[in-house]
Amino acid sequence: MVEVNGVSKVFGDVVAVSDVSFSVRAGVTALLGPNGAGKSTLFRVMCGLTPPTKGTVRVLGADARRDRDVRGRIGLAPQQDGLFDRLSALQFVTLAAATEAVAEPEPAARRALGVVDLDPDDSKRVSGFSKGMRQRVKLAAALVHDPDVLILDEPLTGLDPVQRRRMIELFHGLGDEGRCVLVSSHVLEEVARLGSRILVIAQGRLAATGDYRELRELMDDRPHRIRIAVDRPRQFAAALVESGTAVGVSVGADSLVVDTRDVDRLGREVAPLAQRLEARLSRVVPLDEDLESVFRYLVEKR
Amino acid sequence: MTAPTPPRTRRHVPSLRAAALTYQVLVRQVLTPGKIVALGALGALMMLVGWVVGLNAGDGGQDAAELLRDGAGYADGFGLIIIVPIVSLVFGSSVLGETREDGTLVYLWLRPMARAPVVAGAAAAAATAALPLTVIPTAAGGWLAADGVAGSADLALGAAAAAALGTAAYSSLFVLVGLLLKKPIIWGIGYVLLWEGLAVGLGDFAARLSLRGYTRSVLSHLGGIDYGFDPYTTTTALVVLAAVSVVGLILAAVRLNRLDVA
Numbered sequence: 379m380v381e382v383n384g385v386s387k388v389f390g391d392v393v394a395v396s397d398v399s400f401s402v403r404a405g406v407t408a409l410l411g412p413n414g415a416g417k418s419t420l421f422r423v424m425c426g427l428t429p430p431t432k433g434t435v436r437v438l439g440a441d442a443r444r445d446r447d448v449r450g451r452i453g454l455a456p457q458q459d460g461l462f463d464r465l466s467a468l469q470f471v472t473l474a475a476a477t478e479a480v481a482e483p484e485p486a487a488r489r490a491l492g493v494v495d496l497d498p499d500d501s502k503r504v505s506g507f508s509k510g511m512r513q514r515v516k517l518a519a520a521l522v523h524d525p526d527v528l529i530l531d532e533p534l535t536g537l538d539p540v541q542r543r544r545m546i547e548l549f550h551g552l553g554d555e556g557r558c559v560l561v562s563s564h565v566l567e568e569v570a571r572l573g574s575r576i577l578v579i580a581q582g583r584l585a586a587t588g589d590y591r592e593l594r595e596l597m598d599d600r601p602h603r604i605r606i607a608v609d610r611p612r613q614f615a616a617a618l619v620e621s622g623t624a625v626g627v628s629v630g631a632d633s634l635v636v637d638t639r640d641v642d643r644l645g646r647e648v649a650p651l652a653q654r655l656e657a658r659l660s661r662v663v664p665l666d667e668d669l670e671s672v673f674r675y676l677v678e679k680r
Numbered sequence: 681m682t683a684p685t686p687p688r689t690r691r692h693v694p695s696l697r698a699a700a701l702t703y704q705v706l707v708r709q710v711l712t713p714g715k716i717v718a719l720g721a722l723g724a725l726m727m728l729v730g731w732v733v734g735l736n737a738g739d740g741g742q743d744a745a746e747l748l749r750d751g752a753g754y755a756d757g758f759g760l761i762i763i764v765p766i767v768s769l770v771f772g773s774s775v776l777g778e779t780r781e782d783g784t785l786v787y788l789w790l791r792p793m794a795r796a797p798v799v800a801g802a803a804a805a806a807a808t809a810a811l812p813l814t815v816i817p818t819a820a821g822g823w824l825a826a827d828g829v830a831g832s833a834d835l836a837l838g839a840a841a842a843a844a845l846g847t848a849a850y851s852s853l854f855v856l857v858g859l860l861l862k863k864p865i866i867w868g869i870g871y872v873l874l875w876e877g878l879a880v881g882l883g884d885f886a887a888r889l890s891l892r893g894y895t896r897s898v899l900s901h902l903g904g905i906d907y908g909f910d911p912y913t914t915t916t917a918l919v920v921l922a923a924v925s926v927v928g929l930i931l932a933a934v935r936l937n938r939l940d941v942a
Binding site: 425 | 786
């Protein structure tokens with residue numbers, strides 16, 4: 379349903395997307411990447427909002443930038459928060475339905491707002507809505523015309539856990555109906571629940587694609603970096619290397635940084651080792667638990 | 681939870697409907713209290729000064745024809761040169777320009793609608809917002825400055841027509857500017873002051889490239905006043921002002937189609 383071939387997008391000196399190729403079929407596909415990785419730019423290119431510098435994008439066989447028909451078959455919930463602030467939710471989604479050529483815009487808008495758990499009769503302007511409510515207004519506007527392709531840029535941001543679960547169920551329902559649902563996120567745990575097919579994007583490049591479980595294994599397999607603050611760092615480092623727990627160590631005056639492939643084992647060994655060496659252990663801090671490091675690992679490894 | 685019941689859809693929005701929908705939403709967006717108060721105050725100032733000028737009219741022993749010329753000069757100098765372009769600039773440049781800045785343009789862009797009706801609806805929204813704030817002060821200011829002498833009603837009519845046509849042309853032009861440039865207000869004020877304000881004095885060719893000569897011609901001819909600076913016939917002025925409006929819209933539609941939308 380969506381074909382991306384060799385797409386690059388450059389803004390001045392900044393390469394936002396670099397030579398990305400993939401295809402997406404019906405069902406839910408998650409686009410995972412840290413902030414600034416190029417997810418939103420890729421979505422904008424797919425929707426035709428900005429032309430690619432290089433490469434081609436086909437949505438339902440056509441270029442959305444040129445083909446009016448295809449534009450009417452895409453539902454986009456953009457990441458930016460802007461809405462027509464002087465309208466109520468019902469007015470906003472009714473406008474979306476009307477501009478999507480829905481024959482009976484208001485009933486369709488009422489249905490869509492109901493699906494995202496918003497009250498269609500709430501006359502408050504959307505400018506007074508919370509972040510989560512605005513997100514759901516955007517989702518209703520993206521769904522209202524029953525699109526074949528749904529592109530949802532960080533749609534779960536600002537939602538509470540119950541709403542997140544309900545929206546994820548909704549996305550799966552839409553995917554099961556044969557629609558292509560593309561959802562971006564920078565949160566690994568969200569993606570775990572979104573679907574089995576994942577595209578990982580980092581630094582504008584496609585770092586990995588495939589099943590979530592494969593990806594998880596790949597990430598679990600990466601070396602972890604831990605800082606251990608201890609008063610006998612040299613002896614500690616030697617013992618960890620000797621036991622095979624550490625695959626790399628750098629030693630400082632009052633701490634050491636350990637690279638390990640088995641972080642659980644390291645966790646089990648640290649306290650007994652300190653006891654055995656009669657060393658004073660003050661802190662154990664993971665240095666690479668942030669998503670950025672996970673993506674960096676994926677990019678460098680592939 | 682289930683997906684919404686599939687509504688029946690046509691795949692295109694007809695042009696008139698697209699223009700009407702765009703107009704409907706943007707006229708509400710563009711008319712903010714701050715703009716209404718600031719621009720309304722400018723119009724009120726014009727009427728107040730016109731009233732003061734009218735109170736002192738005739739002190740120098742001018743006849744009715746001279747008073748009418750003074751009134752027309754005031755409607756031209758304050759209304760057509762300052763109020764009409766400035767008010768049109770504020771509404772015209774922001775009507776799509778602000779949607780581009782705040783990210784709401786995507787809700788009109790990624791739609792099965794042609795670009796031209798979207799631009800036409802936006803320009804109509806800008807002109808609707810601007811017209812009361814340009815036509816009333818220009819017409820009333822001219823009438824007050826002429827002290828309501830015989831012929832002032834015609835003067836007011838001519839001033840109203842010139843202001844309305846000028847507003848339409850400038851709005852169209854500034855919709856384009858709002859899509860082309862960042863900080864369109866600064867560029868627009870530069871254009872209004874430097875080009876429209878000075879061009880008429882730079883010679884015939886420069887004057888032909890400014891809108892001011894055409895709007896003042898409409899004021900002069902439709903107001904029935906021997907103004908002394910009406911270089912074009914009514915037909916020429918009307919055709920040029922209409923042409924500027926249409927060409928502005930066409931170029932804006934082309935620009936909208938090629939735009940990078942956030």
